[in-house]
Amino acid sequence: MGMTIGEKILAAKCGKKFVEPGELIIADVDIVLANDITAPLAIKEFKNSGATRVFDRKKIVLVPDHFTPNKDIKSAEQAKILRDFANEQKLTHYYEQGQAGIEHVLLPEKGIVVSGDLVIGADSHTCTYGALGAFATGVGSTDVAFAMITGKAWFKVPTTIKFIYKGKLKKWVYSKDLILYTIGKIGVDGALYKIMEFAGPVISDLSVDARMTMSNMAIEAGGKAGIIEPDDITIEYMKKRAERKWKIFKSDKDAKYEKVIEFDCEKIEPQVACPHLPENTKSVSEVGKVLIDQAVIGSCTNGRIEDLKIAAKILKGKKVNSRVRCIIFPGTQNVYLQALKEGLVEIFIKAGCVVSPPTCGPCLGGHMGILAKGEVAISTTNRNFVGRMGHPESFVYLSSPAVAAASAIAGKIASPEDIL
Amino acid sequence: MQIKGKAWKFGDDIDTDAIIPARYLNTSDPYELAKHCMEDADKTFASKVKKGDIIVAGKNFGCGSSREHAPVAIKYAGVSCVIAKDFARIFFRNAFNIGLPIFESEEASKKIDEGDEIEILADKGIIKNLTKSQEYIVKPIPPFMQELVAAGGLINYAKQKFKIK
Numbered sequence: 001m002g003m004t005i006g007e008k009i010l011a012a013k014c015g016k017k018f019v020e021p022g023e024l025i026i027a028d029v030d031i032v033l034a035n036d037i038t039a040p041l042a043i044k045e046f047k048n049s050g051a052t053r054v055f056d057r058k059k060i061v062l063v064p065d066h067f068t069p070n071k072d073i074k075s076a077e078q079a080k081i082l083r084d085f086a087n088e089q090k091l092t093h094y095y096e097q098g099q100a101g102i103e104h105v106l107l108p109e110k111g112i113v114v115s116g117d118l119v120i121g122a123d124s125h126t127c128t129y130g131a132l133g134a135f136a137t138g139v140g141s142t143d144v145a146f147a148m149i150t151g152k153a154w155f156k157v158p159t160t161i162k163f164i165y166k167g168k169l170k171k172w173v174y175s176k177d178l179i180l181y182t183i184g185k186i187g188v189d190g191a192l193y194k195i196m197e198f199a200g201p202v203i204s205d206l207s208v209d210a211r212m213t214m215s216n217m218a219i220e221a222g223g224k225a226g227i228i229e230p231d232d233i234t235i236e237y238m239k240k241r242a243e244r245k246w247k248i249f250k251s252d253k254d255a256k257y258e259k260v261i262e263f264d265c266e267k268i269e270p271q272v273a274c275p276h277l278p279e280n281t282k283s284v285s286e287v288g289k290v291l292i293d294q295a296v297i298g299s300c301t302n303g304r305i306e307d308l309k310i311a312a313k314i315l316k317g318k319k320v321n322s323r324v325r326c327i328i329f330p331g332t333q334n335v336y337l338q339a340l341k342e343g344l345v346e347i348f349i350k351a352g353c354v355v356s357p358p359t360c361g362p363c364l365g366g367h368m369g370i371l372a373k374g375e376v377a378i379s380t381t382n383r384n385f386v387g388r389m390g391h392p393e394s395f396v397y398l399s400s401p402a403v404a405a406a407s408a409i410a411g412k413i414a415s416p417e418d419i420l
Numbered sequence: 421m422q423i424k425g426k427a428w429k430f431g432d433d434i435d436t437d438a439i440i441p442a443r444y445l446n447t448s449d450p451y452e453l454a455k456h457c458m459e460d461a462d463k464t465f466a467s468k469v470k471k472g473d474i475i476v477a478g479k480n481f482g483c484g485s486s487r488e489h490a491p492v493a494i495k496y497a498g499v500s501c502v503i504a505k506d507f508a509r510i511f512f513r514n515a516f517n518i519g520l521p522i523f524e525s526e527e528a529s530k531k532i533d534e535g536d537e538i539e540i541l542a543d544k545g546i547i548k549n550l551t552k553s554q555e556y557i558v559k560p561i562p563p564f565m566q567e568l569v570a571a572g573g574l575i576n577y578a579k580q581k582f583k584i585k
Binding site for chain 2: 024037038040041044045048049050051052053066067071072074075078121122123124126138139140141142143145146149150154156188189192193219222224277364365366383385386387388392
């Protein structure tokens, strides 16, 4: 019997020819990731265990990105725990301010993650790397501690749901709209404990940047991973970046899927997920009049150069509405630099946007753009839970960079059609 | 394992931002986190919950972020266990890894009301509702997870099974 790409990677990493859903395995991990919120707990557990050395100093990646640049004394203390541990263990992949950025934009860009890898990260959006044909999944701090000690992690082999995207994308529809639409259809637990495998002609035409937006939000449907089979586009992307050899896995023709779901992309309009769950999706034309106070463009979901180009195309020569604070946060220093070289930063500043240093800050209501009581934001981030971006009585709508930029100009949720 | 306490009811899809909002994540001190447990779902929860009390919720409890701070906040708030129809997967593994007992039971999730006195017979897989004189069956815990519980969490399991350097 055939296996899906996800099953194949898990089998390879636990030294088996075959694994099947439900099986419990302990597998070797290629990369172990943690950030300034989750690493301090992992380091504490690592030390509690009596361990003195990590299993492999080249396979542990620490990125202080959530409350950095340090927002207060407590955050500074947390970030320092990472820095001290990285020095003590001589970790090769510690990324300080100035070289860093948002972990899930940074790791693919630096070629730290490649096709065929098994990656765990104490950050739920670790599933982003599925876009490169890796099995990548979010875990907790204790899992990271265990992996830092042993090089291993435990998994229950999940079933796979295949999503096939057919037809052609309409104008102003992007991969963000596809994933929001998908979550809207299956719900926030529609892929609970499962692998989402994204396929079809529309996915094959997407850039790696755009694919990462989809894999990134697999967790928003409860998914354990969001995988896309690697192809020439993936290999081209890795050729310029990879720091290790990659291995290409593909699903067998007779692989067993729990379900196969097809979407006709001709029918998909730009999407907006309304408060307070990512499954509350509507076409932008159906949202009605929603005035906004803030527009946020960036994050591990949509903070790559392609995303900023989409936003800049709409904001060029326009002004952000006087009632709106528009914050652009590039994913990494590299994305920032490229945006600068290509004139995007100038477009943003002339339009009246704030361009932030790379940070997770506003997405999780950490810092750099918090909402007051009653305020409304449109955001290219990934969650619109109660209190996610600030006051428990604030409201977050999720969208693509195009809809967020158009809304910033209109002062209310709008389609690019409405303002161009 | 003896678990007995009063039920506090929550709905479906209680996310980790509701369990412990990110604005409090600039520390990993478990007692600090516990002060804000469930704050964005029920503002006064941390002040009224008593040691041994039980959280009873609907589907997909703990969805959202990977923050282990969520089960840690619940555990250190004094909550003895969480019962739900089902759990989001990272929360599920985190709870086992840190030793917060969790139980899946659709029936219990539906039939228990706030304030009911609940007793759990973990080894028998039974939840008893002492107020309503009802019993509910718990979805069995996979053998590996039982091993984790018996070892006292993932790190203790590592100590037993691996040579730590």
